[in-house]
Amino acid sequence: MTYREAIEFLETLYDSEKDIKPRYPDSLDEYYAFLELLGNPQEGLRGFHIAGTKGKGSTAYILSEILKSQGYRVGLFLSPHIFDIRERxxxxxxxxxxxxxxxxxxxxxxxxxxxxxxSVFEILTTMAFLHFKEKEVDFCVFEVGLGGRLDATNVIRVEDGIITSISLDHTHVLGDTVEEIAREKCGIIKEGMRIISQPQRRSVERIIRKMVREKKAGVYFLGEEIPFEVVRASLNGTEFYFADRKYTVSLIGRHQALNVGVALASADMAGVVEDEEKIEEALKNLSFPGRFQILKDDPLIIADGAHNVDSARRLKETVEEVLGENVSLIYGSLRRKDVRGILGVLKDIAKEIYFVPVNSPRSHTPEHLKEEAVLLGISGEVCETLERALSFASRNPPVLITGSLYLCAEAVKLFSAPPVPGRP
Known part of the structure; x- marks a missing residue:
């Protein structure tokens, strides 16, 4: 089988990321049976499992870089991809x-x-199991695709887990309340695990602690059991204190300090931290696409994948702290997102708004986005392409492209040369 044939076969399978009304399994039993036919490649892998609504991809990447800085061979499984499916x-x-x-x-x-x-996601997860086992990685880091309890990655049995910020998203699958969503994401908690969590709203924290007790696991919250304090964020990066040690990370935004904090804590409690100076150096050189990513300096153009109300609030706070001025906003969104809620937050930092389509069958039309905005008393312009929106917005910088990681992927491709094959 050639690579092209492999991709063509994958395209014949069900892909929830492209379905307007995605469907998901109601149990992992059939997936377990499928893996057994392949010799259970998920067994024996040592590593970390990361769930949450926001920040889990960044956290997975950061943790893999921390482990790599300590000399380990590290497998990393992410979704979605920006340039190429092999990135995952x-x-x-x-x-x-x-x-x-x-x-x-x-x-x-x-x-x-x-x-x-x-599904496509299950096949890619299986491929990651096979690849990491064959290449004899020291550790693997798995980002949950959706939820946790019924996610394909949840067949792994590892000692360490991370729960990033939990908020409303994918409510059509995970539940209508933050508490219901928290229960789904806590499905990654297994007996005896060490769980590191970002700060959560009290109702979510209670659910996490309850499920940890039921599973006879252990949990440590950043800012409670783990000393942590953010100092400042700027266009040069973010400074914070972790366990009385000051760190600077190249990623921009206070929320990124939280992502680094849980990654540091998880690595530390797993007993794999040996050289703090190498970690500090690694943190100063992080780069993860679509997370308050500066695409161009003059005029200043930034892309951020915020796609729910909670992440929109964090984005607003970052713009206010880091830029100190309003932006020309380019906004696109997939269906089933709280467009009114998100625009209700972002309007406070927008001097003008352009609505664009996202390159996905699940995209809202720009016309629909404008209709939603009008209901909030927000005016904006409809653009048929991202390029056209940029031609207008660039006259009044800074420019912020947001609403979907898929839209950010389009933006990154416009401003970045494709990576060298095999490299991120």
């Missing part, structure tokens, strides 16, 4: 190669129809 499966920052991708797919293909329908 990495070892020490190097994407899975086309030959390995095709070879693993050839092994997986005969069993895909054997145990019910298998």
């Amino acid at each position: 499966i990495q070892i020490n920052g190097e994407w899975i190669g086309e030959a390995d991708f095709a070879r693993h797919m050839e092994k997986i293909k005969p069993y895909v129809r054997a145990r019910g329908w298998r």
Whole structure:
């Protein structure tokens, strides 16, 4: 099987990321049975499992860089991708190669129809298991795709887990309240695990602590059991104190300090931190696409994947602290997002707004976004493409592109040369 044939086969499978009304399994039983046919490649992997509404991708990346700085061979599984589907499966920052991708797919293909329908996400998760085991990684870091309890990544059995900020998102699948969503995400908690959590609203914290007690696990909250304080955020990065030690991270925003904090705490409690200076150096050189990413300096153009109300609030706070001025806002959104809630937050930092489509079958039309804005008393312009919106917004910088990671991916591609094959 060639790489092109592997991709073509993958495209015949169900992809929840492209479905207007995505469907998800109501149990992991069939997926477990499928993995058994492949020899249970998920077993024996040592690593970390990360769930949450916001920040789990950044946290997974940060943790992998911390582990790499200590000399470990680290597998990283992320979603979605920006440039290439192979980004989702990495070892020490190097994407899975086309030959390995095709070879693993050839092994997986005969069993895909054997145990019910298998989704694209399940196949990619399985490929990560096979790849990490074959390459004998020291640790693997898995970002949950959606929720936690019924996510394909939840078949792994690791000692360490992280829960990032929990808020309303994917309510059509996970539940209508933050508490219901928290229960789904806490599904990654297994007996004896060490759980590190970002600060949560009290009702969510109570749920996490209750589920930890039931599973006879342990939990440590940043800012409570773990000393932590953010100092400042600027365009040069973010400063914070963790366990009485001051760190500077190149990622921009106080929320990124929280992501670094839980990654540091998890690595520390796993007993893998040996050289603090190498960690400090790694944190100063982090770069993760679509997270308050500066795409151009003059005029200043920034892309951020905020796509729910909570992340919009964090984005607003970052703009106010870091830029100190309002922005020309370019906004696009997928369906099933709280467009009114998000625009209700972002209007306070917008001097003008341009509505654009997102490159996805699940995209809202710019016209619909404008209709939602009008109901809030917000005016804005409809643009048929991101490029056209940029041609207008760039005349009145700074420019902020937000509303979806898929929209950020389009923006990153406009301003960045494609990466060297096999490298992020």
